[in-house]
Amino acid sequence: MNAEHPAQGQAQLKYLELLLRKGMQEEARARLEELVRQEPPVAAAxxxxxxxxxxxxxxxxxxxxxxxxxxxxxxxxxxxxALGAALRQMGQLERAAAxxxxxLRIEPGFGEARINLALLLKEALRFTEAEELLRIGVALEPGSVRLNYNLANVLHAQGRSLEAVAxxxxxxxxxxxxxxxxxxxLFALHYSPxxxxxxxxxxxxxxxRSRPFRPSRQDPPARPHPxxxxxxxxxxxxxxSHAVASFIEPVLREHDRDRFEIFCYANVAAPDATTARLKGLCDHWRDIHGMADHNAAALIxxxxxxxxxxxxxxxxGSRLPVFCHRPTPIQITWIGYPDSTGLKEMDYRITDAxxxxxxxxxxxxxEWLLRLPRTFCCYxxxxxxxxxxxxxCGVNGYITFGSFNNLSKITPEVIALWSxxxxxxxxxRLLLKAKPLVDHGVRGRILATFMEHGVAAERIALDQGQPGTREHLEQYQRVDIGLDTFPYNGTTTTCEALWMGVPVISLSGDRxxxxxxxSLLTNCGLADLVTTSEAGYLDMARQVAKDRETLRDFRAGARDRMRRSPLLDATGVTRELETVLAELWATSRKQ
Structure with a gap:
């Protein structure tokens, strides 16, 4: 294409685009390379x-x-x-943002560029800027699915669950x-009372009942009976490196290989050292990331x-639609989600009483609920x-309460009781640690909410978190007493606090x-730290804070206490699970 024959050049580019749509990549690329080598090169090429x-x-x-x-x-x-996307892939994030x-300066209504910039800001934990950018986009294009969806994600990451739900x-x-x-x-609904x-x-x-969970290919894949x-x-x-790994790893390690053959189906986009370690704990590892649901079901x-x-x-990252193809006779949900899946194809859910x-x-x-005898998980x-x-408190002279929970769990109701x-x-004092707290807007909102309840900002320490596990756990050395969130309690955070010698006061509810x-505290012999009312929670916090000698004794004996608990009895819990699985399998063979 040249300046003398623009119409001919445009027709040629349309032809090349047609070749690409038809999958004739090699021919189209060769011609594009020619157009790029021209002097001057063809911009569209x-x-x-x-x-x-x-x-x-x-x-x-x-x-x-x-x-x-x-x-x-x-x-x-x-x-x-497109240049921003390429620079982002190369790790040149500031140039990508620019x-x-x-x-967007040239074309404010360019939704794709707006979303790309917002995602970059969100990943950099600049939530206030990302939210403002997306709200402008929604105002310009109210009917954009992607703009509304990304705005919801940014709100949820800040702990604003009600706005995120809307x-x-x-x-x-x-x-x-x-x-x-x-x-x-569905996940966001659990955070607010x-x-x-x-x-x-x-x-x-x-x-x-929605389409993603109603696959068009309803026939179950053929399966051998080995x-x-x-x-x-x-x-x-x-x-x-994820909370779920802390609970499934001990089970994978302890499975009785004489009775059970273990397969792991990994939908992991970015494998890490934990992935490699887990891979060595199963008999067969299958990577299903990027695989279509029906193909994953056929593989299983x-x-x-x-x-x-x-x-x-x-x-x-969930692959629940795979289960809707019914690739196996018995299907169970466990550990990673605190509720029913709602799917008729999911037969059971593992829990405890x-x-x-x-x-x-x-x-x-x-699902039918299957209750393990002691605890629904091991850590x-x-x-x-x-x-x-x-x-x-021995050095400070005052009590420091703390919570390292996901910010989504720290609702206005939680802040009111903590105040x-x-x-x-x-x-x-109160120490809150969560990644979104690096954002000035998020910090300001949290502090303003405490101040509305009569707590001065200087009594609240906000920490954005540390990159390494050891550095993260060291921050528990700044905390005397952990305060659990509600209605969505901590799980990994509670286990970590207890392992670091920090007692956790928990408010138990109806789900x-x-x-x-x-469940976690009772299994560690700490049922007296569980309350069922806000008044009881407040009274428990006051009592524990008064007894500093007990706090010292608690911390000194924390790990021995946990080691004696069902929570760290990986062998015992895995055997209890295997008993249930063997019974389910025997029953299914008789039907």
Whole structure:
């Protein structure tokens, strides 16, 4: 294409685009390369070839081509957006942000560039800027599914669950089949006490009726019957440095290999050292990341799996639609999600009688509840944990309460009760640690809420967190007493606090996520730290804060106490689980 024959050149580019749509990549690329080598190069050809390079993961080559495009067409917003994407792949985040921002300056209604910049800001924990950017986008384009969805995610990351729920619902109004929005909505409903159990269960059943959970290929995949050991599969996106790994690793390690053959189906985008360690604890490892649901189901069925576990529920990276293809005769959900999946194809959910007492809990599940005799999980303490140190009140002269929970769990109701605790314990302080607290807007909102309840800002310490496990756990040396969140209790955070010698006061409620604390603490012989009312929570905090000698003794004996508990009895809990699995398998063979 040249300046003398622009119409001919445009026709040639349209032809090349047609070749690409038909999958004739090699021929199209060869001609694009020719157009790029022309003097001057053809801007549109540079852009098209850059897009292809980007799709192939050749970010540097794509960036070079896009810079050529922009040298010819400096005001090309699509090229700027693509350049931002390439620079982001290369780790040049500031230059990527500048490219996205320039695309928006030229074309404020360019939603893709706006979302790309917002995602970059969100990953940098600049939530206030990301939210403002997305709100402008929604105002410009109220019907954009992606803008509304990303706004919901940014709100949820800041701990603003009610606003996030509204934004997820708006996303689903625009696109009822948006799987991620549907699952994120379900998860977000658990954080606020304003949503009742029956409402939450109804939403799960509604989700189960939506198209993503109703695959067009309903016939179950063919599966062999190998006989011999019971074949158990675990499917998870969290076979990596993640809370779920701390609870599944001891089970994988302790399974009786004479009776059970273990398969792991990993939906892991970025494997890490934990992934490698878990890979060595199973008989067979299958990577299903990027695999279509029906293909993953066929793989699982082809492996002859007898019992398949979901370890994620409605959380990020979940592959619940795979279970809707019914690749195995017995399907169970466990560990990664605190509620029913709502799916008729999910047969059972593993729990215990403390986290899910018999009665109402059974009626608000689409699965049968299987209660292990003692605890619904076992925990693997981090090998990097530092040694125990005396409680800091001995040096400080005052009590420091603390919570390292996900900020989404720290609702206005939680802050209101914690404020009462601080007012009831003179000179006490509160340490909150969560990644979003690096954002000035998030920090300001949290401090303002405490101040509304009569607690001065200087009594609240906000920590954005530390990069390493050891550094993270060392921060418990700044805490005398842990305060659990409600209605969504801590799980990993409670286990970590107890391992670091910090007692945790927990408010027990009417659902699994608000009784996790009761299960963990009771199994560690600490049922007296569990309360069932705000008044009891306040009184318990006051009592524990007064007895500093007991705090010292508690910390000194913390690890021996946990080692004697069912929570660290990986062998025993795994045997209890295996007894249940063997009974389920024997029963299914008789049917």
């Amino acid at each position: 540079c852009y098209l070839l850059a897009v292809l390079k980007g799709e192939d993961g050749e970010a540097r080559e794509a960036a070079d081509l896009l810079l050529k495009t922009l040298a010819l067409e400096p005001e090309n917003p699509k090229a700027l957006n 490219a996205f921002a320039e695309a 934004a997820y619902r708006e996303t689903l109004r625009l696109d009822p089949d948006h799987l991620d929005a549907r699952q994120n909505l 304003q949503f009742g159990r029956r409402e939450i269960y109804a939403e799960h059943l509604k989700a189960a 006989g011999g050991r019971i074949r158990v599969g675990y499917l998870s996106p969290d076979f990596k 069925a082809g492996d002859g799996i007898d019992i398949l576990f979901d370890l994620a529920g409605h959380t990020s 403390l986290a899910d007492p018999p009665g109402t809990d059974d009626r608000l599940h689409s 693997l303490p981090p090998a990097e944990a530092p040694e125990l140190a005396p409680p800091p 009462r605790v601080l007012r009831a314990v003179p000179d006490s 699994h996520c608000s009784r996790t604390g009761a």
